[in-house]
Ligand code: FES
């Protein structure tokens with residue numbers, strides 16, 4: 001079947017009911033997207049489908065046909081980090097790092113819908129789990145990125 005992944009049209013050999021996560025990781029070798037729980041509970045597998053954050057461990061790849069999948073590998077644009085990635089570094093968010101791809105993709109979708117999110121908006125949107133407890137820094141980094149994107153909107157591509 002044909003998929004659009006990170007702006008490229010790719011032909012993949014996969015069962016229609018294979019979760020998007022496994023197509024990304026095992027077929028396309030895009031391993032930035034992580035497996036955590038497999039039951040849509042942790043958010044480690046978050047990618048964008050037509051710009052919306054989805055949990056790719058429970059969505060069959062057939063659901064992605066005709067839509068655009070964006071993964072963490074395409075969050076930066078032409079080598080320029082997304083404002084969230086810069087903010088993540090500035091706030092020293094990651095600990096072990098395992099959950100962070102999903103966190104960033106969820107945050108990027110949030111900022112598309114809410115360019116200046118309140119703490120309540122962040123708490124409502126960021127339901128991803130982090131065993132290292134980076135939640136406070138995630139929140140601070142999202143606010144930092146929102147400010148940066150207000151001043152330089154092109155830092156919020158993807
Ligand atoms: S691996 Fe998909 S939500 Fe946990």
Ligand code: FES
Pocket residue numbers: 094095096097098099100129130131132133134
């Ligand atoms: S940084 Fe370790 S699980 Fe989130």
